[in-house]
Amino acid sequence: MKVLTPDTTVSEGPDRMMVEHHLSIVRLVLPKGFTIKRHRSSMTxxxxxxxxxxxxxxxxxxxxxxxxxxxxxxxxxxxxxEAPDEAGQVMVVHGVLAE
Structure with a gap:
């Protein structure tokens, strides 16, 4: 088991809690007015x-x-x-799903 703890010093952008070859878990902090640009991932x-x-x-x-x-x-x-009206946070999981 792994226990992941957020980095509370991250006030904008990604807090990469775990990054491995086929899985990443990121806490993403978006202050009011912040935008993450259009992109895509090769994973789910x-x-x-x-x-x-x-x-x-x-x-x-x-x-x-x-x-x-x-x-x-x-x-x-x-x-x-984007966070147009208020600050927000999301957890983002990129992964390769088993078939």
């Missing part, structure tokens, strides 16, 4: 809101993530995040 991406409110965009949709709400994306799907 799961994003779970843990604090505040985050706008999660894909090329086809926008979803407001609030604590407890999550999105799951397939590899290669473009997405970006």
């Amino acid at each position: 991406v799961t994003v779970v809101a843990i604090k505040g409110s985050i706008q999660f965009h894909t090329d086809d949709d926008v979803t407001t993530l609030v604590p407890g709400k999550a999105v799951v994306m397939q590899p290669g799907e473009f997405h970006w995040l």
Whole structure:
């Protein structure tokens, strides 16, 4: 078992809690007005809101993530995040899913 603890000194951007070849877990801190630019991953991406409110965009949709709400994306799907109205935090898990 691994216990992951957030780096409380991270006030903007990624807190890389675990990074391995086929799995990464990142706490992403977005201050009000902050945007993560459009990008994609070669892995399945799961994003779970843990604090505040985050706008999660894909090329086809926008979803407001609030604590407890999550999105799951397939590899290669473009997405970006922003915190236009208030600061927020999400947990981002990039992984290769077993078949």
